[in-house]
Amino acid sequence: MQNFCSTVSIFLLKIAINMSHLEPWKVLKSDIVFHNKWVTIQQDTVRLPNGNLIDDYFLNVRPEVVITLPITKGGKAIMVRQYKHGGKEIFLEFPGGVFEAGKETPLEGGLREMREETGYYSDEMIYLGKVFDDPTKDTNCIHFFLAKNAFKKFEPEPDPTENIEVIEVSFEEIPELIKANKIRVCGAIAIYTMAAMHLKFN
Amino acid sequence: MQNFCSTVSIFLLKIAINMSHLEPWKVLKSDIVFHNKWVTIQQDTVRLPNGNLIDDYFLNVRPEVVITLPITKGGKAIMVRQYKHGGKEIFLEFPGGVFEAGKETPLEGGLREMREETGYYSDEMIYLGKVFDDPTKDTNCIHFFLAKNAFKKFEPEPDPTENIEVIEVSFEEIPELIKANKIRVCGAIAIYTMAAMHLKFN
Numbered sequence: 001m002q003n004f005c006s007t008v009s010i011f012l013l014k015i016a017i018n019m020s021h022l023e024p025w026k027v028l029k030s031d032i033v034f035h036n037k038w039v040t041i042q043q044d045t046v047r048l049p050n051g052n053l054i055d056d057y058f059l060n061v062r063p064e065v066v067i068t069l070p071i072t073k074g075g076k077a078i079m080v081r082q083y084k085h086g087g088k089e090i091f092l093e094f095p096g097g098v099f100e101a102g103k104e105t106p107l108e109g110g111l112r113e114m115r116e117e118t119g120y121y122s123d124e125m126i127y128l129g130k131v132f133d134d135p136t137k138d139t140n141c142i143h144f145f146l147a148k149n150a151f152k153k154f155e156p157e158p159d160p161t162e163n164i165e166v167i168e169v170s171f172e173e174i175p176e177l178i179k180a181n182k183i184r185v186c187g188a189i190a191i192y193t194m195a196a197m198h199l200k201f202n
Numbered sequence: 203m204q205n206f207c208s209t210v211s212i213f214l215l216k217i218a219i220n221m222s223h224l225e226p227w228k229v230l231k232s233d234i235v236f237h238n239k240w241v242t243i244q245q246d247t248v249r250l251p252n253g254n255l256i257d258d259y260f261l262n263v264r265p266e267v268v269i270t271l272p273i274t275k276g277g278k279a280i281m282v283r284q285y286k287h288g289g290k291e292i293f294l295e296f297p298g299g300v301f302e303a304g305k306e307t308p309l310e311g312g313l314r315e316m317r318e319e320t321g322y323y324s325d326e327m328i329y330l331g332k333v334f335d336d337p338t339k340d341t342n343c344i345h346f347f348l349a350k351n352a353f354k355k356f357e358p359e360p361d362p363t364e365n366i367e368v369i370e371v372s373f374e375e376i377p378e379l380i381k382a383n384k385i386r387v388c389g390a391i392a393i394y395t396m397a398a399m400h401l402k403f404n
Contacts, residue, residue, distance in 0.1 A: 037258070038259075054363060056238070057240075083224050083227060084337035084338050085338070086261050086334075086340045086341050087340075129386065132388065133387075134288065135387060136286050138288045160254060161254070165223075169215060173211060178399065185334050185335075186388035190388040190395075193395045
């Protein structure tokens with residue numbers, strides 16, 4: 001009965017979503033107003049569904065990101081700790097980074113970032129989904145992978161700006177670290193959640 | 203025994219973190235290179251712990267964000283659906299937005315955003331933690347609140363750019379929506395995870 005109710009309710013949600021009157025905005029004009037190797041700011045003039053015109057909607061044009069949660073045969077998650085200059089703290093996360101869509105697939109980017117940052121490899125990469133950090137202001141999406149039966153195959157080769165510590169954490173203890181606010185990047189919490197769901201149901 | 207092992211391992215992680223050689227970068231120079239009402243880009247010249255000098259590290263200076271997960275006495279989560287122009291899709295999330303630190307507390311901002319977007323109110327606001335979307339590039343943090351026993355008290359008053367649908371979803375069904383990639387903003391997945399942990403252990 002629980003399952004039946006659940007299905008009906010998700011079904012009703014789907015109907016509500018299909019009856020929705022939400023529409024995308026119409027882009028009338030689009031200009032790059034700031035650009036260098038690291039930052040691109042785009043200014044759009046848009047027409048809203050209610051007719052309103054906005055001529056100063058700014059977007060951060062950012063490259064796609066891939067994050068991988070490597071888990072070993074023994075149930076250890078491979079995490080990385082590094083200083084991040086935006087947040088001005090040392091963060092405990094999963095390996096990942098930007099990749100150039102078209103030049104690399106998300107899978108190739110995920111394997112490359114995992115190798116560079118941790119030296120780990122997996123031939124059981126599971127795609128968990130496509131998510132977003134801040135779809136209000138940023139154009140980019142993030143691809144999540146679970147790297148099952150991951151093992152150390154290479155020496156890490158971090159970027160020159162990266163000073164990374166690789167740490168093994170029992171996958172089962174991650175909730176404790178999230179609850180204690182020790183894992184505090186939304187993407188890291190989200191990929192753990194999706195990985196735990198995958199491992200529970202598959 | 204399970205609990206004992208778990209504690210020891212978190213303890214070892216704490217030792218590893220205390221022995222860490224990670225250090226913050228030293229900022230030698232900091233300039234605002236692009237600025238208007240909506241976007242501020244800062245260029246830093248930084249000295250890395252390994253001695254390297256980087257003179258083009260760009261940060262997006264962004265205001266703090268607060269997100270609230272309202273849950274009713276009956277176990278319904280109050281969610282919002284809206285088009286977001288960065289991601290070019292309609293997203294299912296929890297109410298929230300930016301606030302001006304100093305002018306408003308995170309709690310005041312959380313109550314205001316919940317009221318404006320959904321009309322809901324709670325006098326049992328639980329602070330879940332401080333998190334980050336992209337601490338590599340963005341300066342801002344996000345505050346998460348759980349609004350227990352939330353109830354509709356006001357009419358919603360969204361911003362002129364906001365066309366928002368308010369949807370009730372059974373809290374227990376949220377994992378299904380995350381697994382199906384219907385909830386696909388990292389912050390929304392992360393606040394659900396932290397709220398579920400709080401509700402389970404308190």
